[in-house]
Amino acid sequence: MGAHKTISLADEKMQYEFTAKLKSRLMMTLGIGVVMLILGIILLSLGFGETHHAAEHGKEAAKHSAEHGHHEYYWFKRVIANLWLNATFFNGIALIGVFFLAFNYVAHAGWSVIIKRVPETFGYFLPISMGSIIALFLLQIAMGDNYTLFHWTHAGITDPSSKNYDAIIAGKSGFLNVPFFFARMVIFFALWYGLFRRLRSFSLQEEEIKDFKAYLKNPVIYNKAVYTSAIFLVVFAVSESVISWDWLMSIDVHWFSTMYGWQNFASWFVSGLATITLTVILLKEQGYLKSVTKHHLHDLGKFMFAFSVFWSYVTFCQFLLIYYAHIPEETTYFNARLNLWDGYYKFLFFFNFFINFAFPLLVLMAKEAKRTTVILKVVAGAILMGHYLDFYLMIMPGTLGDNSGFGFVEIGCILIFASLFIYTIASNLAKAPMIAKNHPFIKESQNFNQFN
Amino acid sequence: MEKKEKQEFLVGVFDNESKLISAIDTLRAKGLKIHDVYTPYPVHDLDVHLGFKRTRLARAAFLFGITGTTLAIIMQSYMLGFAWPMIIGGKDHIAVPDFVPVTFELTVLCASLGMVATFLISNGLGPGKKALMFDPRSTDDKYVMAIDLGKNSKFTKETIEKMLLDNGVSEQPKTKEV
Numbered sequence: 051m052g053a054h055k056t057i058s059l060a061d062e063k064m065q066y067e068f069t070a071k072l073k074s075r076l077m078m079t080l081g082i083g084v085v086m087l088i089l090g091i092i093l094l095s096l097g098f099g100e101t102h103h104a105a106e107h108g109k110e111a112a113k114h115s116a117e118h119g120h121h122e123y124y125w126f127k128r129v130i131a132n133l134w135l136n137a138t139f140f141n142g143i144a145l146i147g148v149f150f151l152a153f154n155y156v157a158h159a160g161w162s163v164i165i166k167r168v169p170e171t172f173g174y175f176l177p178i179s180m181g182s183i184i185a186l187f188l189l190q191i192a193m194g195d196n197y198t199l200f201h202w203t204h205a206g207i208t209d210p211s212s213k214n215y216d217a218i219i220a221g222k223s224g225f226l227n228v229p230f231f232f233a234r235m236v237i238f239f240a241l242w243y244g245l246f247r248r249l250r251s252f253s254l255q256e257e258e259i260k261d262f263k264a265y266l267k268n269p270v271i272y273n274k275a276v277y278t279s280a281i282f283l284v285v286f287a288v289s290e291s292v293i294s295w296d297w298l299m300s301i302d303v304h305w306f307s308t309m310y311g312w313q314n315f316a317s318w319f320v321s322g323l324a325t326i327t328l329t330v331i332l333l334k335e336q337g338y339l340k341s342v343t344k345h346h347l348h349d350l351g352k353f354m355f356a357f358s359v360f361w362s363y364v365t366f367c368q369f370l371l372i373y374y375a376h377i378p379e380e381t382t383y384f385n386a387r388l389n390l391w392d393g394y395y396k397f398l399f400f401f402n403f404f405i406n407f408a409f410p411l412l413v414l415m416a417k418e419a420k421r422t423t424v425i426l427k428v429v430a431g432a433i434l435m436g437h438y439l440d441f442y443l444m445i446m447p448g449t450l451g452d453n454s455g456f457g458f459v460e461i462g463c464i465l466i467f468a469s470l471f472i473y474t475i476a477s478n479l480a481k482a483p484m485i486a487k488n489h490p491f492i493k494e495s496q497n498f499n500q501f502n
Numbered sequence: 503m504e505k506k507e508k509q510e511f512l513v514g515v516f517d518n519e520s521k522l523i524s525a526i527d528t529l530r531a532k533g534l535k536i537h538d539v540y541t542p543y544p545v546h547d548l549d550v551h552l553g554f555k556r557t558r559l560a561r562a563a564f565l566f567g568i569t570g571t572t573l574a575i576i577m578q579s580y581m582l583g584f585a586w587p588m589i590i591g592g593k594d595h596i597a598v599p600d601f602v603p604v605t606f607e608l609t610v611l612c613a614s615l616g617m618v619a620t621f622l623i624s625n626g627l628g629p630g631k632k633a634l635m636f637d638p639r640s641t642d643d644k645y646v647m648a649i650d651l652g653k654n655s656k657f658t659k660e661t662i663e664k665m666l667l668d669n670g671v672s673e674q675p676k677t678k679e680v
Contacts, residue, residue: 366602373599376591501546 056496057341059487066338066479076469076476083465087129090458094125124453126197131449132459134186134199136467138297139321139441141179142314143471146322147172148246149286152279155249160494161349164341166486168329170253171478172322173246175471180239183297187235191228199449202226202303218304226300234296238289245282249275256488269490290315298441301448305383309368314444316361320406321437323353324430329475331423331430338484344421345500351420354433355410361437362407387443391452398443405436438464508679509652511537512662513636514671516645519545525647525669526551534657534665537650540640562620563613570612574605636678644672651677 147169154162190198195205201219206212208220219226252275259265291311299310327350333339372380387395410429419425446454486492516522522539526548529536536552582588583596593600622628640646647666651659659677666675 366599370599370602374591499546 059341059485059492059496062340062485063338064483064485064487066333066476066484068476068480072476073473076473079465079469080473083462083469085462086458086465087462090462091125091129093458094128126193127199128450128454129459130186130190130197131199131445131454132463133182134297135438135441135445136463137179137182137186139438140175140467140471141183142318143322143325144172144175144179145242145286145290146318147326148242148249148282149319150322150326151249152282152286155276155279156283158276158491160491161346161498163486163489163491163495164346164498165326165330165339166253166489167479167482167484168333168475169322169326170250170482171475172325173243173250174478175474176239176243176246178470178474180235180243184232184235184239187232199301199445200303202300203228222303226303231296234292238285238293241285241289245278245285248278249282252278253486254482256486257483259488262488265488266490272490290318298444301445302383302386305380307368307372307380307383309364309371312364313361313368316357316364317437317440320354320357320361321434323350323357324433326350327354327426328430328434331427333484335423341485341496343498345498347423347426348417348420348500351414351426354426354429355414355420358406358410358414358433362403362411365403386447386451390447394452395443395447398439402436402439402443405432406440409436509650511636511678511680512649512651512659512666512675513678514647514649514666514675515637515639515673516647516670517672519645521670522645522647523548523551525666525671528669529665532665534649534662535653537648537653540636540646540648542641542643542645559617559620563617566616567609567613569616570609571605573612574608575601577608578604634680648678
């Protein structure tokens with residue numbers, strides 16, 4: 051309708067209360083996650099859950115299984131692969147929180163100011179996720195060839211006299227070598243986290259302003275934040291591509307795709323948007339963020355809709371070009387996901403397109419659907435599960451082959467990372483007012499209207 | 503063909519957006535039916551104030567799009583699968599992933615052409631059609647309101663004129679026959 055009523059900031063609950071109930075629930079979830087992980091490890095090390103098809107099925111499976119060998123280190127690899135999956139997935143969501151802030155600053159966007167504090171807390175998860183990624187990588191290097199997810203880290207891989215020598219990997223070793231890989235990772239982390247802390251500190255400095263009218267005439271802090279955001283966007287564009295080759299594409303090290311960085315960005319971005327939407331709706335249901343209207347939700351819905359389609363576009367592009375050209379060195383990637391191991395990943399591969407493309411496309415198409423909280427919650431949940439599956443399909447075939455599965459280890463890892471993530475968001479939401487009341491565009495955001 | 507009877511309109515001219523909007527609200531509250539309003543630029547929420555029904559163009563677009571999708575799939579399957587089967591790149595005759603780009607393009611083409619046709623028909627536009635212009639200043643800096651006298655038979659022309667004058671028109675309302 052025409053003029054909708056604006057809620058005064060005085061009526062807002064500004065201070066988020068991290069309740070003891072939520073805290074104990076999160077600790078309990080974390081505990082359950084750890085217990086399930088340990089239970090899973092015990093079961094796996096006793097030999098449950100392995101599907102060695104080597105004897106019964108063709109030579110491809112035999113060749114593959116030979117790489118994995120005995121179950122003594124099989125369980126270790128499965129645990130590492132799952133921790134790696136969750137760490138990279140949640141690291142992406144945390145990074146997208148900062149990215150969301152940055153592009154809204156650079157675009158001088160007004161609508162998102164009212165929900166700004168939600169993505170602003172995501173960046174605090176970066177130390178946890180990056181810490182686990184760095185620790186996991188070092189652990190793999192320390193444990194040796196049988197335990198690592200990355201074929202290119204094996205000893206003697208670039209040495210022509212070694213029996214491990216691989217000419218293709220040797221050709222890539224100028225980029226893919228342990229010191230450079232590690233240095234890139236640390237530098238990117240420093241840049242992401244440093245720029246995030248700068249943006250956050252500008253946001254908190256704005257809270258201290260006494261004379262808002264005078265600040266509007268010369269918004270110094272805001273201008274600095276726009277400048278920092280522009281730097282972040284450049285850093286992000288480069289680092290996101292490089293980091294997805296490093297962390298995910300280098301698992302299938304003989305294969306490469308120029309679309310991979312895009313696909314990974316789309317996957318992270320749409321999961322990040324789903325997390326923002328879900329958090330905003332849950333906070334609104336608890337009585338916070340009263341100023342968030344159906345108009346704001348409509349924009350978040352449009353974002354999820356658009357970037358689900360974007361993900362499908364780049365993912366299908368990558369598939370179609372490889373399928374059509376039919377060059378063996380390129381098709382290996384999809385061969386593993388469609389044909390190998392009796393089509394072990396075939397169902398998941400097609401289901402990936404259903405849950406991440408068809409479902410959001412059809413459900414979010416209508417205008418009213420993007421404004422209905424129940425539908426948004428269902429779609430955001432489906433998108434998060436769907437893109438976990440996308441990461442699963444990127445990591446598991448190249449590391450575990452047909453020995454992957456979905457059991458205690460997988461669920462345990464998800465619970466651990468999800469509870470840590472929610473704990474980080476909630477504890478940092480409590481550290482600043484829920485609404486950035488001195489942001490120059492706060493009035494525009496309060497009165498935001500889609501005009502239909 | 504029977505010649506269409508002429509309609510008589512009363513045309514009110516306003517100076518600014520806020521006067522126009524408040525006049526629309528009060529006149530509609532009194533039960534007057536407004537034919538249409540012409541403004542130099544799109545005014546947000548004008549359709550809400552005028553009480554226009556939500557357009558069904560979106561549904562039309564969806565149906566046109568689905569038609570395009572169906573046509574594309576039938577066309578490609580028939581051509582490559584039955585009429586002249588060819589092996590391309592070692593794939594099946596009917597290789598679904600290959601069909602996706604053409605299907606997408608035909609969906610967009612049918613939806614957009616269909617929407618252009620719908621727009622022309624529903625607005626009575628076409629080649630040689632003379633533009634309906636109540637007051638040419640609505641393309642410059644005035645806001646023009648047209649009231650169909652035939653559809654407001656419960657008011658006399660003088661009452662409507664008086665109502666317009668009481669609600670901020672900037673000049674004496676004129677009558678125009680179309």
